Amino acid sequence: MTVEAERITRRFGDAAALDGVDLAVREGELVALLGPSGSGKTTLLRVIAGLEGTDAGRLRIAGQDMAGVPARERGIGVVFQHYALFRHMKVADNIAFGLDVxxxxxxxxxAAIADRVAALLDLVQIPELAQRYPDQLSGGQRQRVALARALAIEPRLLLLDEPFGALDALVRRDVRRWVRGLQERLGITTILVTHDQEEAMEMADRVAVMERGRIVQFDAPAALLEHPATPFVAGFIGDAAQLPCRIAGGVAHFDPLPIAPLPVSLADGPGTAFLRPAELLAEPGGSAVVRLLRPQGGGELHLVVEAAGQVLDARAAPGTRLARGDACHLVPRGGRVFPGAT
Amino acid sequence: MRVRAIPGFGLSIGVALTWVSLIVLVPLLALAVKPWELGVAGVIRSLSEDRVLASLALSFGTAALAGLASLPIGLLLAYAIVRLRFLGRRILDGMVDLPFALPTAVAGIALTALFAPNGWLGAPLQAWFGWKVAFTPAGIVVALVFVALPFIVRTVEPVLRDLGRDAEEAAATLGATRPQALARVVLPALAPALVSGFGLGFARAVGEYGSVIFIAGNMPMVSEIAPLLIVIRLEQFDYAGAAAVGLAMLLLAFAVLLGLSLVQRGLRRGRA
Structure with a gap:
């Protein structure tokens, strides 16, 4: 099931929640909509589900224009952020709802509905909870029920709105790997909304990064890390530190920060660099001070370094002799530099 | 000494018990004791008068009807206040509580004037349909709806607000039509609140006196409510007889409310 959005615009009063969004999702793909809150990702999901109208633009699902098609005729499975389970129905009745109506x-x-419910309960691995009510379940169990309920209508497309937001960190990692495995097994086209980049990068085939009602970059996770299209993406993805620099003769200079120059292919002038912790290597001696350090397996160190009033995350290679309070300087092993100050 | 995390235990329990005893238990106890001055046979004779039985049936019947009639109206009012955005919503919201504030006698007089055979509503109703509302049991139901309605609105409202649009939207994405979403998702979720609203409205209506006596016409055997009969017996210095009717009302009302709370427990099964 493909999804094609063209120039979709949705305004709430004067504010544009979606401002000319283009998105093309391929058959069987898992796409994550990633962005800070208020970037329009949930609105876009609701537009695709048919729960929200548009002011302009066109939406096609499997090549069919969705204008005027109500949510109930779209055959799209939606897992809501807070699951929206029917509290007065047992788990089995919740899952059967889409078939019952x-x-x-x-x-x-x-009998066929009962068989299908049993199969779905097995699929989401909670066959023993069929006769329970939603209020008697844990967060992770509710999430599985919501997923089974959405899958019961054999949807052509699955939409997940912050599906792991209400789970605690430990459960979350397991559940998202399990959901990704399930999605691959069923081969169902899926769009996931999240503000958690780790989640988006781990689960998605491609990630659409949203900023203020627009998709600023739509790419595979590795490509987002390697080639961010805008300073916003560079800053949002990969926990990069944003540092002002000065470009002269094909090299970015960071003084007064004790960071060694970084070769770039940009014209002379002010610049803005985005350096990730793994790209900043600390070496002994210099005007920076090690404030915190956390040993990793294999001898590598994760450091928090203070330099000229700035706090930076950095790494130290195995065998480097650094302790808390030691002086050091930083050598960039890579990084993305954009022209112009910010 | 035991340590309690929540302070004020002694004070609050003391005040609560004193209040309950003085305002509720002692008067009810007196009501329960008083009729037996007549002896068991006397109480039975006093209660089995045709006029008493007719008034009890009228009071409980009209209260139940008024409660039932208020259910759909109250539900729609609550829905309008919670879900819809329109000019005057706040005013409507405020007006719902007016029956709580208005002296019921004023409401009774106003409703009587409105539904009397020469009133603004009474005259056309009689001319077009031949319906007589004021001075009949129908008039009693009208007055009781007036007092019962706010209870339904105010018990349903918070539950409806809490239900949110999520559940309705989920139903829509699963293929449910609007009527299906209402019948299978919204109404069942509201059912416990509707039952408890009905219980409150019914209880209030059974005991209603002020507004009813103006509109009822008060004909013995036809439109004479039980509370009026109690007043009549008091005026005849038949204190024990009045208390007997009062006790009968108390027990009947208690039985109805107990039944409703059992129904509500059944409806709430599984919910936190």
């Missing part, structure tokens, strides 16, 4: 002509008979 079909018109008589297309509704499976009672």
């Amino acid at each position: 079909r018109p008589r002509a297309t509704r499976p008979d009672r």
Whole structure:
């Protein structure tokens, strides 16, 4: 199931929640919409689901224009942020809902619905919870019920709105790997909304980074890290530190910061560099001071370094002799530099 | 000494028990004791008068009808206040509580004037449909809806607000039509609140006196409510007889409310 959005615009009063969004999702792909809160990612998901109208633009799903097609006729499975389970129904009835409400002509008979519910409960690995009520479940269990309920209608497209936001960190990692595995096994086109870049980078085939109602870059995770299209993406992805620099003769200079110059292919003038912790190597001696250090396996050190009033995350190679309070300087092993000050 | 995390235990329990005893328990105890001055046979004779039975049936019947009639109206009012955005919503919201503030006698007189055979509503109703509302049991139901309605609105409102749009949207994405979403998702979620709102409205309506006596016409056997009969017996210095009717009302009302709370427990099964 492909999804094609063209110049989609949605305004709330004067503010544009979506400002000319283009997005093309391929068959069987898992796409993450990633952005800070208020960037329009949930609005875009709701537009695709048919829960929100548009002021301009065109949306096609599987090549079919969605203008005037209500949510209930789109056949899209949605897992809501807070799951939106029906609290007065048992888990089994929640999952059966999408089949129960079909018109008589297309509704499976009672036994077929029961079989399908049982199969879905097995699929999401909670067969023992069929007769429970949502209020009697843990967050992770509710999430599985919401997923099974959305899958019951055999959706052509699955939309997940911050599906792991309500889970604690430990459960979260397991659940998202499991969901990704399930999505691959079922081969169902999926769009995931998240503000957690680790989640987006780990799960998605491609990530659409959103900023103020626009998609600023739509690329594979590795490409986002290697070639961010704008300073916003460079700063948002990969926990990079944003540092002012001066470009002269094909080299970026960071003084007064004790960071060694970084070769760039930009014209002379002011610049803005984005350096990730793994790209900043600390070496003994210099005007920076090690404030914190955390040993990693294999002898590598994660450091927090203070330099000219700035606090930076850095790394030290195995065998480097550095302790808390020691003086050091930083050598960039890479980084992205954009022309112009910010 | 035991340590308590929440302070004020002694004070709050003391005040609560004193209040409950003075305002509720002692008067009710007196009500429960008083009728037996007549003896068991006397109480039975006093209560089995046709006029008493008719008034009890009328009071409980009209209260139940008024509660039932208020359910759909109250539900729609709550829905309008919670879900819709329109000019005057705040004013409507405020007006819902007016029956709490208005002396019920004033409401009774106003409703009587409105529904009397020559009133603004009474005259056309009689001319077009031949309906007589004022001075009949129908008039009693009208007055009782007036007092019961706010209870339904105010019990349903917070639950509806809490339900949010999520559940309705989820139903829509799963293929449910609007009526299906209302019937299978919204109404069942509101059912416990509707039952408890009905219970409150019903209880209030059973005991209502001020507004009813103006509109009812108060004909014995036809439109004479039980609370009025109690007043009549008091005026005849038949204190024990009045208390007997009061006790009968108390027990009947208690039975109804107990039944409703059991129904509500059934509806809330599984919910936190």
